[in-house]
Amino acid sequence: MTSSGTAPAYRRLSVDQRRTQLIAAALGLFAQHRPEDVSLDGVAAEAGVSRPLVYRYFPGGKQQLYEAALRSAADELEQCFHEPRTGPLTLRLRRALDRYLAFVDEHDAGFTALLRGGSVVSTSRTDAIVDEVRRVAAEQILLHLDLTGAADVAPDGAQEDGRHAERAGARLRLTVRTWITAVEAASLIWLDEGKQPPLGELRDWLVDVFVAQLTTTAARDEHTARTVEHALRLEQPDGPVGDLARRALPVADAAARLLGGES
């Protein structure tokens, strides 16, 4: 069960490469089994190395390996929401969701295990890692929604990110943060329901929900209304917003007429 046929040559990997290899092996196992069913022996076998070698890299044992795997997954998920700040917002969002949902699709049960914890290995430290993914995702979206020009004064990206969340109104922030958890929840439900509906439909629906939530908040909040107004100018007629507006308009119109449009 040590280095055999298909396993990479035992001594050729650098420390970083070996670490990456062990984390990848762990992620693979966490993707197929519940955390409590993953053992260091299993990780060693998966990576084609000896158990002592796994311990040398992760002396904290399974807990440390779990946190490293979670950290690695979190880094990847955080990257999903980085997008150049050009073009229609819905297309940027669509690309971010494509990356995020591809990760969900690939890691499957592992995504559930990693994000839900709910196991012997879940601690307030692992929860903090998961919260950080949500925070970074919300921060990125608020950065893209900061269309009043203020963001352009400080082009040094990541370091300035924290300010956008502060500058954004409380209601806009609540909307974006709630949507992020909706994406996470919908991903978990999608896995739970045997990956139905198809991934592309789920993505389009999540973009629609974002637009709908933003519009809903804009109906009551001046700051969000201005943001939506700016965002609208970047959209294309045949893009997601135009599409949704055309399809939702008759419903909203019927509701308004049925319930007395003038008040």
Added chain:
Amino acid sequence: MTSSGTAPAYRRLSVDQRRTQLIAAALGLFAQHRPEDVSLDGVAAEAGVSRPLVYRYFPGGKQQLYEAALRSAADELEQCFHEPRTGPLTLRLRRALDRYLAFVDEHDAGFTALLRGGSVVSTSRTDAIVDEVRRVAAEQILLHLDLTGAADVAPDGAQEDGRHAERAGARLRLTVRTWITAVEAASLIWLDEGKQPPLGELRDWLVDVFVAQLTTTAARDEHTARTVEHALRLEQPDGPVGDLARRALPVADAAARLLGGES
């Protein structure tokens, strides 16, 4: 620190009453402290009883008490979504949210601790209790949304509930389940942001988000579209849907015009 001044008389309580009293004391502490900072001594002091008495009722110690407290909170949260099936759906939803958010407001940090786990006492068993709250809430809402008359054939309430989730289309189910987690997430964010905006605004926003998500799904899904059509007939002109439709219509209209209404 045993039975003193304000504490209820030591021997007068029945087994059930004593159990309820201890759970209430535990809930009170979990509401103010992180689970890891709650001790059996603290619960005993809070209830004005001796530590051995707490152990007699909860021989499994803190973990058992935590689960009993969680179970009790879960029962209360599940009750929030029970509503008579009459009147506009948005008003039923508003009443359910009033109860749910009152619980959140009252239990504060305890709500966060109970729902997030993320501590030494979080296990797959406690996660299952929290999941059950979400399942029951979604089930109740789907019951109310089952407006095609099928639900009336089997009026024996709770026992038949499981069928509504099955009968509801996958997209409608996804919408409702996602909204439930959005309510939970928004509640946690609301606590995190120092209870801003005011509770009534949060509630109205959550009702709006529900209507918006349902409309969004209806725009792509026939089953949901029929459900919305039925639901609309129950609404009142001056109710939440009429209000939202009037406020959102100009935005949707502007979007449709700006992006080319005709396609």
